[in-house]
Amino acid sequence: MDQQKATKPGPPSEATGITQASARRAAAASAIGSLVEWYDFALYGAAAALVFNQFFFHADNPAVGLLAAFATFAVGYFARPFGGIVFGHLGDKIGRKPVMMITLTLMGISTALIGLLPSYDAIGFLAPALLVFLRVLQGLGAGAEYAGAIVLSAESAPPKKRGFYASWSGAGVWLGSAIGLLTFQLMLVLTGDQFVVWGWRIPFLLSLVMLAVSLFIRNRVSETKQFEKVVDSAEVQRIPLFTLVKTEKRRLLVALGSNFMLSGFSYIPQVWALSYLTNNIGLAAALGLATNAIVLVSGAAFMPLFGRIGDRIGRRKLFLFGTAFGALWAFPMFMLIDTRQPVIIILALSVCFVGAVATCYAAQAAFLTELFPPAIRYSGVAFAREVSGALLGGTAPLIATAIFAATGHWILIAVFMTVNALIAMVAVYFSKYFRSDADQGDDERFDADTTGSIRVVEPRQSRRTKAAAV
Known part of the structure; x- marks a missing residue:
């Protein structure tokens, strides 16, 4: 009987005020944010291995350039806890929804800007410096993205289906990684010798399209009832x-x-x-x-x-x-x-x-x-x-x-x-x-x-x- 009801939006639960439709919207918005997050991270990892070592780092030894490129990859992970602290604080102060809009925008724009960066040959040491700066911004946004995704989807779900809807974000993480790798490989095949010149930029710029779709979906999600209750009871x-x-x-x-x-x-x-x-x-x-x-x-x-x-x-x-x-x-x-x-x-x-x-x-x-x-x-x-x-x-x-x-x-x-x-x-x-x-x-x-x-x-x-x- 419960499974039959689960397929219909239905009236809101008397205890939670949550409908199946609102739960699905929140879960979808959370999942697509996680997908964009790990699409961006997968792209960066692949580009660091195949392109960035020569495009942004002119080392005589290719191994040194590769190490430098992977060092910028690590910077994103080291920035994530700081993003978690800052945006986690804001998520508990001003709400889940606005913070998730901010983190998603920060990630999407920083990823797209990486696709527009000039090479080392064009602007010298400023090129890797800008790359590191954008990687830090990417890490800061990602640091609270997944946490916000599971909190928003779980708090927006009916209690008896909380695990189901909250799990969508985890699925988005792995799908985003797979899509990022496949997109990068596809551009490698389609652009051939031009891949290291300009072909690698296309997957990064596509992040803007994914960002626009994600923001549209997230904008339709309401703030969670549990956070509103915290505000109403002055527990912030x-x-x-x-x-x-x-x-x-x-x-x-x-x-x-x-x-x-x-x-x-x-x-x-x-x-x-x-x-x-x-x-x-x-x-x-x-x-x-x-x-x-x-x-x-x-x-x-x-x-x-x-x-x-x-x-x-x-x-x-x-x-x-x-x-x-x-x-x-x-x-x-x-x-x-x-x-x-x-x-x-x-x-x-x-x-x-x-x-x-x-x-x-x-x-x-x-x-x-x-x-x-x-x-x-x-x-x-x-x-x-x-x-x-x-x-x-x-x-x-x-x-x-x-x-x-x-x-x-x-x-x-x-x-x-x-x-x-x-x-x-x-x-x-x-x-x-x-x-x-x-x-x-x-x-x-x-x-x-x-x-x-x-x-x-x-x-x-x-x-x-x-x-x-x-």
Whole structure:
């Protein structure tokens, strides 16, 4: 009966005032923003490897130019936590919708401007300086984009379908990465020798078209009822991140720990495995890229399904299953890759993405929004994801590379993946003290219990005064 009703917009829920139509709009707006974000990041990664080393950096040694180009790629990851802090603060102060319009615009325009930059031959050192500046802007916008996407979609969804709608953003991440890579490869084929001259610019300029479509969709989304309730009840915090760190350290640790699965673990099959396949297994680069695109699309296709499963059995249970599966699959995955059979390799990586990474991605979207009180939710989700992402996402491929260079084998890399999965599992296990699957649809619990409400931090002097009075 519930499934039949889910296909119709229907009247708003008496408890939430949310319709299926508004939930779909919010989920679609969030997903397309995530798609644009990772389209931009995928483009930059591909361009850094193929074009930027010579276009913006004139080094006598090609390896030096490549390192310089990848250094600008890393700058975007290092900028993300700062974007998460700044825009997370604004998201809890002025609202989810306006901040997401700002972050999307910042990302789209900075990406398009990269496509207009002159070369090193034209303006000298100013070219790489402008590239770094635009990369920082891109990272700042991206730092709060995904956090805002899952908060907006989760808060705009009916409680019983929150996991399903929130999971759309994760699917958008992987689809955006796949589209970015495919667009770049298509331009490489179509423009031929002119690709390094001007052909590479076209995918970057197309970001403006995607930005316009995304802004149109997001402009039709209303502010969430939960944020409006925070404003009406005068619970808006002066500095949300300060309140978060002072009063909700344990919640923050749970969120940080849960992201070990989606940063430290997932960046091995998603990023480092490509170099292993091409350099050590002997797979052609084109086949390696195709393999990566296949596993990304397969994971994205399953994510809404896992979001719906999380709505039914509980997000914490789903998250725990994904971390356990990842811990058990790391070793078999590499064993299957070592068969050097393309079909088996694709199967091994796809099972990892679907069974472990996509499962956790789908569960985490609504899981994190239900972990933090609404008044500090945007700040909590953005800070936890982006800090752990910068520390692990950017370093995991480097760690794997260093391990393989030192040992010549993948066994310790599999251990590294397993450890990250187990850390996430422990963090999700201890989330039972702050949220439960039984009350994951109860938006009023933050008003009723002390573990869910923001605890006011009293000045030291007032606490001493109170103790003396007692």
